[in-house]
Amino acid sequence: MSTTSGVATRAIKALAILTLVVGTIVLCGATVLFVMLSGDVGYDKPVTAAGWLEEIAEAASARSSASAILSITLIVVCVIIAIAAWRRSVDWLAAGLVCGVLLSGSLVLVAWGDDNVDRLTEMAASAIGNTAAILPPGGTTPAPDPLTVTQARDEITRMLRATIEASTRPLRTPEDVPVTVHQTPVSAVPCGEVGSRLTVDLAFRTGDNAASATRILAAWDRAGYLPDRAMQEDIRYSTELPIERMSIRDSTSVDGMLHLRLETACAVEATR
Template identity: 45%
Template sequence: MDYDRETIGASTGDRRRVLRAVGRILGVLLAVAVVGGTLVLCAGAFLVGVLADDTGYSEPRTAVDWMQAIDRATSALMFAAGALAVALVVTCLIAVAGAFARRTSWTVIGVVCSALLALAIVSVSVSGQVESLVARATSAVGNVPAVAPIPSPPPAPDTLTVDDAREEMLVMLSTTIDAAAAPVTTADGSPPIGDPAQLRAAPCGEVGSRLALTTELATADNAASLVAILAAWDAAGYLPDRAVQEDIRYSTTLPVERLSIRDKSTVDGLLHVSIQSACAVAGG
């Protein structure tokens, strides 16, 4: 029985010695990993800080290329600073744990590694390489505004008065008659005249009026007159449009807003002309 107790005690002691030896080996390996990892991180951060403004074998040629280079440098520095910050938290925890466990070696390792990481973070933050890269980019492409200045708004157009609209409508009626193939008459065979009494007014907007004029013309050649009238309207600055069996000219800036002509030669032998002004107000 005594022999068995001695055998068991010896076996237990051997096991404890083995466990302590394994623990020491693991502790050494962990210490080497912590110190080595800290040195590698600090060296890598130093290289990132030094090489952050490196643009490779050839410098960028355009503003976009410079912006991409600056973005890459900024991202690299931020990544390095983030990795150092995480490692700093870990080493601080190691130092605190070593102090609580009264393990002087781990406390020293944690404090030293934390100091190295803190210095690396400071060096990355104040490296100034991004500012150097920005200065090079500014020197290469200039410092013009990235967005063109907003142009000043165009002056507001003069308000169209009823008198101006009436005058322009009569001018366009006269232009229409002059362009047609002579002789030109109205539906009842009388010569066409530009009479303001022919204009009809309809309300528009809040206080405006829109003038309208319709007339029927008989010409020596309605088909040729149609082509000549449209050409005269084009020359006056109106834009072309077309509806069903109706040719239209229009403008968004001129006093006359819309002109239209319809050839009804096969029906009544006449060209039906309509002229409409833009919205106008009474003159002051």
């Protein structure tokens, strides 16, 4: 009977230690991931200064909350380590030390890692110049006229021309055809209930792809589009101008090409 009781006690002890270690790992991973994602606005960026301030406040609050949770848990683990050392429990002492190291490392990552608050502040500083302080109260100003297909086509033509003019000659497609504005196909895909989104997908090489990409991005900046970046891709976007998103990817080392994509906002046919 005593043997069975001893086995059960050891099993419960092992389960408790495993729960402590696994729970600490999950807590550390979830907390660090929460802080990292708290400052990720993606493409859903605020359109007002007040919206940027709200994002910054949320990121700062997430970091403070995560630090508090990790600190309190670390204190509890330190108490467990002290009790284990006093009772000379090697198993609990080892588990406590492992958890303490995990919590300390996570606390350092949260406190001194990639500062989302600073990054959001820099993004806000570059974007606020192009945004209103707050959104106007509903009903005080008339809704803007919807973007028309003609306006969208004019803007996509203008930016395509600016892109070609900023590139180093000669410009050639993969089929070795010269790149011109009028020969570049513009496709339309449905959006909304009755709208269309105009897009350009173009692969081309230039006399100097790297220099061309730099000058193209500068031309997009001068046109009033805001900068962003995704994996191996430079992006410009706008919430007010007809083109919603422009991107360029330099894959010279793969296929010798620059890959360009322009996408307008959803546009409707003009009413007469």
